[in-house]
Amino acid sequence: xxxxxxxxxxxxxxxxxxxxxxxxxxxxxxxxxxxxxxxxxxxxxxxxxxxxxxxxxxxxxxxxxxxxxxxxxxxxxxxxxxxxxxxxxxxxxxxxxxxxxxxxxxxxxxxxxxxxxxxxxxxxxxxxxxxxxxxxxxxxxxxxxxxxxxxxxxxxxxxxxxxxxxxxxxxxxxxxxxxxxxxxxxxxxxxxxxxxxxxxxxxxxxxxxxxxxxxxx
Amino acid sequence: xxxxxxxxxxxxxxxxxxxxxxxxxxxxxxxxxxxxxxxxxxxxxxxxxxxxxxxxxxxxxxxxxxxxxxxxxxxxxxxxxxxxxxxxxxxxxxxxxxxxxxxxxxxxxxxxxxxxxxxxxxxxxxxxxxxxxxxxxxxxxxxxxxxxxxxxxxxxxxxxxxxxxxxxxxxxxxxxxxxxxxxxxxxxxxxxxxxxxxxxxxxxxxxxxxxxxxxxx
DNA sequence: GTCTATAATGAGATAGAC
DNA sequence: GTCTATCTCATTATAGAC
Numbered sequence: 266x267x268x269x270x271x272x273x274x275x276x277x278x279x280x281x282x283x284x285x286x287x288x289x290x291x292x293x294x295x296x297x298x299x300x301x302x303x304x305x306x307x308x309x310x311x312x313x314x315x316x317x318x319x320x321x322x323x324x325x326x327x328x329x330x331x332x333x334x335x336x337x338x339x340x341x342x343x344x345x346x347x348x349x350x351x352x353x354x355x356x357x358x359x360x361x362x363x364x365x366x367x368x369x370x371x372x373x374x375x376x377x378x379x380x381x382x383x384x385x386x387x388x389x390x391x392x393x394x395x396x397x398x399x400x401x402x403x404x405x406x407x408x409x410x411x412x413x414x415x416x417x418x419x420x421x422x423x424x425x426x427x428x429x430x431x432x433x434x435x436x437x438x439x440x441x442x443x444x445x446x447x448x449x450x451x452x453x454x455x456x457x458x459x460x461x462x463x464x465x466x467x468x469x470x471x472x473x474x475x476x477x478x479x480x481x482x
Numbered sequence: 483x484x485x486x487x488x489x490x491x492x493x494x495x496x497x498x499x500x501x502x503x504x505x506x507x508x509x510x511x512x513x514x515x516x517x518x519x520x521x522x523x524x525x526x527x528x529x530x531x532x533x534x535x536x537x538x539x540x541x542x543x544x545x546x547x548x549x550x551x552x553x554x555x556x557x558x559x560x561x562x563x564x565x566x567x568x569x570x571x572x573x574x575x576x577x578x579x580x581x582x583x584x585x586x587x588x589x590x591x592x593x594x595x596x597x598x599x600x601x602x603x604x605x606x607x608x609x610x611x612x613x614x615x616x617x618x619x620x621x622x623x624x625x626x627x628x629x630x631x632x633x634x635x636x637x638x639x640x641x642x643x644x645x646x647x648x649x650x651x652x653x654x655x656x657x658x659x660x661x662x663x664x665x666x667x668x669x670x671x672x673x674x675x676x677x678x679x680x681x682x683x684x685x686x687x688x689x690x691x692x693x694x695x696x697x698x699x
Numbered sequence: 700g701t702c703t704a705t706a707a708t709g710a711g712a713t714a715g716a717c
Numbered sequence: 718g719t720c721t722a723t724c725t726c727a728t729t730a731t732a733g734a735c
Contacts, residue, residue: 270574270645278530278718278719287624293704294592294595294596296513296593297596299710299711300710300711300712301709301711309718309719309720310719310720311595311710311711311712311719311720312713312714312719312721312722313718313720314719315711315712315713315719316719317718318575319712319713320709320711320712336702337711339624349595365662372592373592373657374652374655375511375589375592375652376513376591376592376593378655378656379511380516383708385659386659388656388728389656389657389658389659392656392657418507418680421677421680424674424677425646425674426643427653428640428645428646428650429646431649431656432645432648432649432652432653432654433593433645435591436644436645436648436649438591438592438595439591439595439605439606439609439648440606440609440613441606442602442603442606457638457641458639459644460642461642461678462637463635463638464681464682465681470510478512482644495700495701501734516727516728517728517729517730518727518728518729524700526701526702527701527702527703528702528729528730529701529702529703529732530700530701530702531706532729532730532731533700533701534700536730537729537730538728538730542731579725581727696719
């Protein structure tokens with residue numbers, strides 16, 4: 266959300282290009298959007314586009330840098346030791362919001378990988394951090410008596426929860442033919458992921474689910 | 483597995499093309515494999531390739547037809563009313579085998595969709611049938627006292643299990659950087675999906691998990 | 700059925716004027 | 718920074734000889 270102007274940088278067109286690409290990529294995936302289309306969408310000439318980004322790959326990399334910032338912000342939103350169910354609800358909602366804002370990275374992972382192979386190690390590092398963070402949060406929920414689960418069970422929940430959240434958007438496309446993702450579809454995914462935790466919730470923990478269900482975000 | 487020669491059909495080259503494409507697509511995705519590469523891989527000329535398939539899209543469609551047969555075979559392997567844990571183990575292993583043999587359809591869903599849009603409704607119909615079948619199987623397991631779960635809980639398990647199974651391969655790529663999928667990775671996925679059921683298993687049901695773990699397939 | 704051309708396309712990318 | 722014009726190139730696809 267913040268402007269995030271990097272030092273000497275000030276060009277407005279560059280930002281408009283990135284904003285347009287994020288929108289277009291989220292709609293149809295980076296592989297299906299041509300540079301001509303991007304330029305037209307921004308209202309500039311294709312040559313001008315190549316002044317700002319010499320390779321299409323660089324656009325993807327620049328967008329990834331933004332995504333990375335958002336990712337780390339979401340991960341950092343957890344307060345260790347928290348025992349208010351609302352805190353956990355907000356934390357998980359943060360992940361689904363991020364997923365919504367950068368859904369092409371989730372839905373078109375294979376295409377992104379082919380297009381910008383240098384991102385692979387960054388993506389992996391990001392997933393490492395994010396998953397470690399979710400693991401800490403689940404242990405925190407166990408400590409706060411919101412869930413009752415062994416370390417092995419928590420490990421299973423981390424991985425399965427990660428997969429459900431990550432691929433929910435593509436699941437909607439392939440299973441329900443939903444191409445235009447709306448906010449309600451993301452909320453639906455959050456509820457589906459919650460299902461994983463149901464058998465492990467303590468009475469206090471059920472409050473997290475109830476709060477999430479009644480949230481209007 | 484069966485020859486599946488369709489009536490008047492007998493050309494060997496066509497089959498070699500399809501076999502090569504299945505291998506290449508599984509390795510790197512249909513979008514990243516060119517017709518020149520396919521022809522070279524088969525050991526024929528590119529013009530000859532276009533004699534057999536006028537459009538690349540038709541190759542994908544022909545492969546999908548094979549996949550569809552395999553899919554329905556797997557779905558049909560369930561014996562209603564079975565209460566032998568081994569039957570359920572074999573049934574679920576069948577799904578993961580199919581996933582292994584046709585992994586590009588799972589991993590590159592978006593690319594397949596762009597390349598052969600006519601497949602969309604077929605894919606959806608297939609997923610409808612498959613999921614309905616898995617639902618029946620879970621109800622069967624409940625009836626056989628292998629799991630104890632309400633209809634709502636079964637519904638959650640069907641969807642979450644479907645997602646874990648479907649996207650396991652891409653998860654390995656994005657999370658662990660595994661590009662070359664091997665059989666052991668598929669077994670790992672099956673074990674991960676099993677984690678979903680753990681809280682719902684009856685003592686008898688645990689035998690399914692134990693059997694799956696000790697299976698060498 | 701298979702080959703040797705070669706056409707047709709369309710995408711990414713560059714040069715240089717303004 | 719932005720534009721016009723052009724290039725390169727990979728890829729799909731076709732025509733026609735053998």
